[in-house]
Amino acid sequence: MALLEVVSLRKTYRTSMRRVEVLTDASFTVEAGETIGILGPSGSGKSTIGQIVTGLIRADSGTIRYRNEELHYPLRSYQRKEIQILFQHPEVSFNPKYRLEQGFQEICRHYDLRMTRRELLDYLADFGLYREHLERHPIQLSGGELQRAMVARVMLLDPKLIVLDEPTSMLDTISQAQVLRMLEALQRQRQVSYLYITHSRCLADHLCQRIYYLDGGQLREEPFPAEICHQSSQKKEGRKFYHETHHIIPAEHGAAAPADRLRRESQPK
Amino acid sequence: MKQRNLLQGRAAAVTGMVLLLLILLVAVFAPALAPYDPWAMGTPYLPPSSEHLLGTNDIGQDILSELIYGTRVSMFIGVCAALITTIIGTAVGVLAGYFGGIVDHILMAVTNVVIVVPSLPLTVVLVAYLQAGLWNIIIALCVTAWAGTARLIRAQVMQLRQQPFVQLERTLGMGNGYIMLVHILPNVSGIILTRGALSVASAMLSEASLSFLGLGALGQKSWGAILNNAFFRNGVVNNCWWWYYPPILCICVCVVAFMLIGSWDDRRSRGQNLLAM
Numbered sequence: 001m002a003l004l005e006v007v008s009l010r011k012t013y014r015t016s017m018r019r020v021e022v023l024t025d026a027s028f029t030v031e032a033g034e035t036i037g038i039l040g041p042s043g044s045g046k047s048t049i050g051q052i053v054t055g056l057i058r059a060d061s062g063t064i065r066y067r068n069e070e071l072h073y074p075l076r077s078y079q080r081k082e083i084q085i086l087f088q089h090p091e092v093s094f095n096p097k098y099r100l101e102q103g104f105q106e107i108c109r110h111y112d113l114r115m116t117r118r119e120l121l122d123y124l125a126d127f128g129l130y131r132e133h134l135e136r137h138p139i140q141l142s143g144g145e146l147q148r149a150m151v152a153r154v155m156l157l158d159p160k161l162i163v164l165d166e167p168t169s170m171l172d173t174i175s176q177a178q179v180l181r182m183l184e185a186l187q188r189q190r191q192v193s194y195l196y197i198t199h200s201r202c203l204a205d206h207l208c209q210r211i212y213y214l215d216g217g218q219l220r221e222e223p224f225p226a227e228i229c230h231q232s233s234q235k236k237e238g239r240k241f242y243h244e245t246h247h248i249i250p251a252e253h254g255a256a257a258p259a260d261r262l263r264r265e266s267q268p269k
Numbered sequence: 270m271k272q273r274n275l276l277q278g279r280a281a282a283v284t285g286m287v288l289l290l291l292i293l294l295v296a297v298f299a300p301a302l303a304p305y306d307p308w309a310m311g312t313p314y315l316p317p318s319s320e321h322l323l324g325t326n327d328i329g330q331d332i333l334s335e336l337i338y339g340t341r342v343s344m345f346i347g348v349c350a351a352l353i354t355t356i357i358g359t360a361v362g363v364l365a366g367y368f369g370g371i372v373d374h375i376l377m378a379v380t381n382v383v384i385v386v387p388s389l390p391l392t393v394v395l396v397a398y399l400q401a402g403l404w405n406i407i408i409a410l411c412v413t414a415w416a417g418t419a420r421l422i423r424a425q426v427m428q429l430r431q432q433p434f435v436q437l438e439r440t441l442g443m444g445n446g447y448i449m450l451v452h453i454l455p456n457v458s459g460i461i462l463t464r465g466a467l468s469v470a471s472a473m474l475s476e477a478s479l480s481f482l483g484l485g486a487l488g489q490k491s492w493g494a495i496l497n498n499a500f501f502r503n504g505v506v507n508n509c510w511w512w513y514y515p516p517i518l519c520i521c522v523c524v525v526a527f528m529l530i531g532s533w534d535d536r537r538s539r540g541q542n543l544l545a546m
Binding site for chain 1: 438441
């Protein structure tokens with residue numbers, strides 16, 4: 001039984017001037033603990049799929065079944081908690097008016113998670129975040145720090161499916177690697193599934209078990225791994241960065257927490 | 270260059286606040302400051318002298334005292350009307366901008382109708398039908414004044430709503446009311462405050478116009494009412510400049526004070542909004 005089953009999703013954006021058919025017949029499945037990739041050119045509707053799955057926008061037609069129950073817009077109860085999203089722009093993923101800590105307190109209050117400050121700090125240490133991060137406003141933190149904080153915030157809800165909407169495309173290569181490796185480690189620990197939306201074929205190859213290509217409003221499963229990718233310079237570049245970062249963040253074996261690694265990484269001086 | 274603009278903007282707002290503070294002090298300490306009871310009658314048509322600094326009117330009331338007490342009435346009406354205006358405008362703008370769709374259509378249809386209605390004539394008609402009490406004046410001033418604020422806030426909220434942090438609050442399971450109050454409102458607080466200050470200025474002007482037309486609050490000596498007396502009780506004909514220039518000046522100073530405060534450009538927090546990425 002698939003965790004998520006999407007059948008012939010359809011979505012048209014209408015403005016007073018014109019209508020754009022973004023999705024005509026998009027179908028795909030996500031198994032538990034699996035990462036699937038959705039690739040496609042800009043404006044092809046990749047993000048639309050992610051936002052429909054997370055219940056941010058309503059599809060025109062089509063069915064989405066999550067754990068064999070149909071999803072209805074807007075999502076409620078356990079579905080709302082278990083399906084989450086990470087966006088491309090970490091710098092605007094937190095309300096600019098509040099300190100980072102308030103973003104976490106809000107979640108604890110809303111879901112009645114009884115967490116002392118000490119416990120919160122212990123939890124955040126696994127994500128390479130410390131007291132001084134909590135006391136700052138988003139504008140005083142880097143993109144990588146914010147995206148890690150966002151991962152930590154979302155993980156408080158113990159989600160089962162996370163839509164990753166180009167979560168690292170605004171980050172420098174080192175932060176990118178940190179976030180992606182953190183996500184991989186979390187997947188091993190918690191059996192969470194990812195729907196990875198990206199432009200980058202090589203990152204998708206690296207992370208995903210299956211890849212769909214979105215074209216003309218339909219998804220087709222790509223042969224995997226792609227042959228063409230080996231020749232493209234993008235691939236080489238991607239490989240290069242991924243290997244260059246290996247010495248910074250040693251590859252881990254088994255299901256060890258990302259904690260130690262990141263702690264070493266971003267320990268304040 | 271940018272730095273200089275910032276300082277200039279701040280200097281204007283600070284000037285406005287100092288002016289406002291002085292005006293408020295006058296309003297609060299009116300009984301101590303006013304040399305006479307504004308209702309006490311004496312010799313009419315006295316020109317300014319050491320005894321009556323701004324002379325007297327047609328029934329011998331001290332004009333300086335009238336002006337000092339008038340500060341209370343004019344300020345009260347202006348501030349109350351602006352407060353109500355801003356609350357209604359903000360509520361309509363936030364709801365329309367946040368929910369969009371049918372809610373937006375309905376609220377904006379109402380707003381647009383209110384915007385195209387000529388506001389002074391409508392206010393005049395309203396005041397004529399309502400009894401000319403203080404609160405009825407305030408209500409009449411609010412009926413049309415909120416629309417501009419609503420449109421401005423709506424535009425800003427529509428932009429904010431698309432921001433990832435608002436979307437994330439939704440996926441994190443927060444309710445719409447909570448998101449609007451805790452996440453949207455603080456990000457439009459700059460506009461709300463500046464619009465509020467400008468609303469006071471325009472409400473005071475409207476009140477002056479109404480009072481001048483004789484539609485002000487009955488028995489209340491606002492600045493507009495003093496002006497009305499000067500015009501319709503032979504002040505202008507007798508060339509009693511001490512009677513009609515001072516209230517005009519008071520209204521001007523007050524309006525300028527609020528406009529200067531309203532010019533406060535909250536650049537720092539606008540930068541934090543990151544609306545322009």
